[in-house]
Amino acid sequence: MKKFLWIITAILLSSYTITMAQDGIFQHPSSPNNIYIPKYKNVNCKFSQTKTIPNSQAYIKSSGNFKFQNTNGVIFETTYPVKTTTSYTTDQNNRISGIITAVSNRDYSYLNKNFDLFYNKVNSDWTLALRPKTSSKAHSVMKSVIISGGDFIKQININTINSGDTTINFTQCSAY
C-alpha cells in the first residue's frame, strides 16, 4: 500500500512539475538567434500519445513507432489500438510535421514568421514553445505547441482550440 502511495505521489509530482515547466516556458520569450537545439538527421523513437476530448472525461490513447528522416519527413506508425501508418513527406503541409521538420532543420525563420517563440535551456534539457501569430494559418486551430528535449525530442504538447490537448511522448530514441 505504501509503495502504491509513493508511486501515486511520484506521478502527481512529476505531472505538476511538467505542468509548471510548461506554463513557465511562456515567461521566456526568445528570438531565433538565442535558440539552440541539436540538429537531427534521422531519428527513430517509440511514441505514445494522449488526446483529451473537450467537455469529456474520456481520453484517446495510442502508441507506436516514430521516424524522422531529414530528407523524407515524419512517419507515425501507430500499433495500438489500431494499426495504421501516417506519413508526412517534406513536401506536404501538415502543421505538426512542418514544425518538427523546421525545428530539426533549424529553420527558425519559418518558425519566427508563424509563431511567437519562447525558449528555455537548463543544462542539456531545452524547451521550445510556439504560439501561433494571428497571421499564421495555424492560428485558427492551435493555441500553442511546446516541444521539450535533450539530445532528442522528448515530448510535444499540442494545445488546440476545439480538439483538446495532445501530448506525444517520445522514448527509446536513437539517431542513425
Added chain:
Amino acid sequence: MKKFLRILFILILIITGIFVLNNPTNTETNILKAVFSNNTADSTVVELSNRYSSKINVIIESSSAEIAEKKAQEFYNLIDKKTFGIEKFDSSKILETYKKYNKNLLSTYTRQKLIKKEYNEITSEAFTRLYNPVSFMLLPLNEDPYMLLEDYIQSLGKDNPDLINLNNKFYKIIMLEVNKSKALSPDLLNGEIKKLTKTQQELSDKNTTIYFTGTPIHSYYASSKAKTEINIICLLSLIFIIGLCYFYFRSLKLLAPIALSLAIGILSGYIAASIIFKSIHVLTFVFSTTLIGICIDYSLHYFIEKDLSKIIKSLTISMITTVSAFAVLLFSGVELLKQIAVFTMTGLFCVYLIVILYYPLINLNYNPRKINFVLPNKSKKFIATIIILTAVFGLFYHKFDDDIRNMYIPSRTLLKAENLFNELSGNNKKTTFAIVEGKNIEEILQKEENITEKLPTSNYQALSKFIPSKIKQKENFELRKELYKNTLKSYAPFLTENEINLLLTEKFSDKFIEVDNNLPLINDFLINKNTSVIVLYDIKNPDNIIKNGAKYIDIPKDISQRIKECRISCVKMIIPVFIILFIILSIIYKPKTALKIILPSILAATFSIGLLGILGQQINLFHILAIYLIIGFGLDYSVFRASCLEKVSDAVLLSCSTSVFSFFLLTFTSFKLINSLGFILTTGLIVSYLTSNLFNYENNRQEKKL
C-alpha cells in the same frame, strides 16, 4: 495633279500621325496572342487563357531552409505591392462556413461508401483519423464524432506547402498575381517585371537561386529578346544597304532619299496598324523590319533606271502583286499575320507613292556600276534540274506540324524553371477545362456534380467540390444520419448518452452553404453568373463531360486544331491564287509571257516546300503562308525582267539581295514562328531569282501596255 497628290499624301500622313500620337497603341507581348485573336469565335479559349496568364511564380532555392525563408521575405518586401499581389487563400473564412454547415458535407469517397452502406469501412477510417497523433479535430467530437469534416477538407486537395525539401535543397514558392490594370498594359507590366529581375539578381548569391515562371515572364523575355533582335536586324540591314549603295552606285548621296522612304514606309505601316488594331504584337515589329528589304526594291529600280516612265508599269504591277500576296494573310485568321499584312501593305504602298510622286523631283549625280549578271546556259539546266528534283522528291517526304506548342520554344533557363515548378507543385498533369452553363447557380452546381460524379477527386477542381448543390447537401445530411443510426452507439463510447441522442435525433435545418462572392475560390471558377469552369487534370476520355452538356476545352489542342484548319484552307487557296494571277497577267501581257512570269514563283514555292521535306523539317501554317509571300516577291522579279529594260538585271539582283539579306537575318531570330518564315523566304527568294533567270523575256517588248 501630281502636286495635289503630293500635298494630300503629306496631309494624310501628318493627320493620321497626330491621331496615333494622341491615341497610342499598346505593344502586345503575350505569346499566345500572336496566334489567336480576341475576335475568335471560341472566345472562351481566350477568356481561359487570359485567366491563367497573369500569374508569376517565384521559386527561391537554397541549401538552407532558413536562408530560403529569409530570402523569400526579403523578395516580398522589395516587390511593388500595387503591381503584384500575393495569391493567398483565406482558408479561415471558408473553414468557419464549413464548420457551421458540416453536416451537409461529405467527401465523394465517403459519400459513395455511405450510399453502399459500407459502414465498417467508414468507422475503420474514422478510427485512423481519431488515433492519428498529429491530426486536428476541426470540431469537437460530440459534434462530428467520425471527423468527417477533416475527411471532406482533405478530399479538396492539399494546401500549398510553406517550404519544400527536394533533393537536399529547400524551396520557397511565392505566387504573384499581376494587378489587372497592369496586366492590360504589357509595356507597364514589362517595366515592372524588369524590376523583378533586378531584385532577382540582387538577392541571388552562391547559396540562393531565384527562378521565375508564368506567362508574363515568358512574354517579358520574348519581347526583350525581340527588341534586341529588331535593333540588330535593322542595324545589319542598314549596314548592308550602305555597303550596297557604296559598292554599286559609288555614292552615298542616295542614302538620304532611300532612308527617308524607308522611314516613312515603316511609320505609315505603324500608323495603319495602330488605327486598325487595339494593340500591336511585338513580333509584328520584328517581321516588319523586313520592310527595309522590300521597300528598298522600288528605290533601287528607280535609281538604277533614273526614269520613272520606264519603270512605272513594272513598279505598279510589282506593288499590286506583292500587296496582293500580303493581303492573303488578312484571311489567315491569325492575329499576328493580319497585323503583319496591314503593316507591310501600307508600308509598301506608301514607299511606292513616294517613288512615283517625289523621286522625280530629286536630281542627284551618280555613276552606277554595271553587273549584268546572266546565268550560263549549262548552269541554267543544272539549276533547273536541281530545283525540279528537290520539288518533286521533297513532296513525298513532307510532314505537317500544327501543334501550337512547337511554335514557341522557351530558353533553357525558363524551361528549367517551369520543370522545377511542376515538380515542386506536383502540377505536371495535363490541364483541360469543362465549361458548364446554367440558368442559375444551383443548376450549374447540379450539372457539375453529374459531370464529376465518376471522376476521381484528384482529377478535377470545381466549384461544386467546395460548395455542393442544395440537393446534394440535403442528401449528405441524410446519409450521415443513417451512419449514426447504424454505428454511433458502438463506435463512440467516448460520447455521453445524451450527446449520442442529440446526434441521432437531429433534423435537417433547411439551411445550406450558398455561393457567396465573399467566399474565396468563387471567382476562380465562375466566368459569369451563368457559366462556370471545371479544371480537369489528365482526362483521357472527355465523352462523359460532353454528354452531360459541358463544353470540353483543351487549349493547346483547340488552338492547334484552328491552326490546322487554317493551314488546310491556305493550301487549298494556292492553286486558285495562281490561276487568278495567271489570268490577270494574261490580260496585261500575253498568256505565254504570263506563264513565264508565273513559273518562277511556282518553282520557288514547290522547291521551298520540297526542301523542307528533304531536310525533315515539319511544315507548319507559317511555311504555307510564306508561299504566298514567295509568289509576291517572285512575281516582282519576273515582272521587272519582262519589262526588258537595259539595267533590269542589276535592279532585280540588287532588290533580291536586299530582300534575301533581311529574310536571312530572320532565320536567326529566337521565335520559331518568325524564323520559320525567314528560312523558307530566304530559299524561296533565291530560287525565284534564279528561276527568273531561266527564261528569256526579250520577245515581249511589243506587248500590251498597262
